[in-house]
Amino acid sequence: MSEQPRIALVDANNFYVSCERVFRPDLNDKPVMVLSNNDGCVVARSQQVKDLGIKMGVPLFQVQHLVNQHQIQLFSSNYTL
DSSP: OOOOOOOOOOOOOOOHHHHHHHGGGTTTTTTTEEEOOSOOOOOEEEEHHHHOOOOTTOHHHHHHHHHHTTTTTEEEEEEOO
């Protein structure tokens, strides 16, 4: 009897933010956003950013005032990480 292949789907909360925090533990309690390839849109948000009402996929220019007001840490996508 042959074994059937197994497939797993993992949905990690705030995945790209969590990856940044592994290497930068000083970010653990700070609002953090990770932006798309060209830094145009939000692709990952920490819980602090979600609590500010910033939605996934929103263009950065639309929330720049909140970034400045709440000192949100911004990172570019780092897919190799």
